[in-house]
Amino acid sequence: MNEADYKELKKGGMMRQAEAGLFSVRLHVVGGRLATTQLRAIRDAADRFGRGEIHLTTRQGVEIPHIPQDALAALKHLLEPSGVGVGVCGPTVRTVTACQGRRVCPSGVIDSPELAGAVDRELYGKPVPHKFKVGVSGCVNNCMKAEENDVGIKGWIEPRWESPACTFCGVCQAVCPTKAIATSGDGRALLVDPALCIGCGDCITSCPTGSMREEIRGYRIFAGGKFGRRPSLGKRILGILRTKEDAMAAILGVLDFFREHGKPGERFGDTLQRTGFPALETFVEGRMGLP
């Protein structure tokens, strides 16, 4: 088998092992969620074609190592009825990661698995200039490490201050982790600095009089993050997006920008180093029909 063939196999989730003739088969998993029937199928496949071992990847994926090349087709066939497909590698949109989101986690602001599923259906395995990772955190506690992804999403709460009942007790200012809340010059209003606010909603949770309220419970997008040899963190782009559809549109816009401006083999963060973030934001806003 020549290098080009190995490359094609790798794109299709068959990772050549150090030991000649063996492959670690990457599976298609979204947000680290599998049905027990799928786990059983994976176990059966590992027992039958591998060495009874399963590898859990760093991004919530599953690989079955030690599969001989001539068993690849039969392994796929065995997994098929359970709905577990084979994964991807190479210059494609990779596994979409997600936390359990608001349906499970008390801290959750958004339904992360739902958005991850939508992104997966639309983009998984699609060709891009270089590998492209998407991760969804349900809230700003950020268990999914949004800033480590080419596109990361966080559930975000934007507070709004209402005057009538406020006693200026200072609790919101004391609990704010970034000191984003200031008292106006005349002492009669509270101002939340959107550049400092990290969307945690602590001011709302702890306000004794209900004067800090939820203005938006939505999605915040981070772009250009990566780890690897030269790690760099993604940066916040756009405003807070109110709906899953808006978040999806923003992600599609970001990906189109990468396809248009990224060079082959260049990570998105490096593309952004060349183009700057304002160019990305203008492009995505244009795509979304935002002013």
Added chain:
Amino acid sequence: MPLLDITGDVCPMTFVKVKMGLQQVPTPGTLTVRLKEEALKNVISSLKTEGHRVTNVSREEGIFLLEVTKGV
């Protein structure tokens, strides 16, 4: 008004002591809780969840005093 000092406690003991403190208070009634800034968020949010109200807040040198009105 009874006073509960939890400035020396950390979560979850802050929560437990406030809960126990409120059990000693007749309904309706009030309890003053003396606490550090770090405990504010969790104490106030759990009080709200349990149906009590913080009816006054004052501050003395980095320590907060919450007047808690017991919920029915």
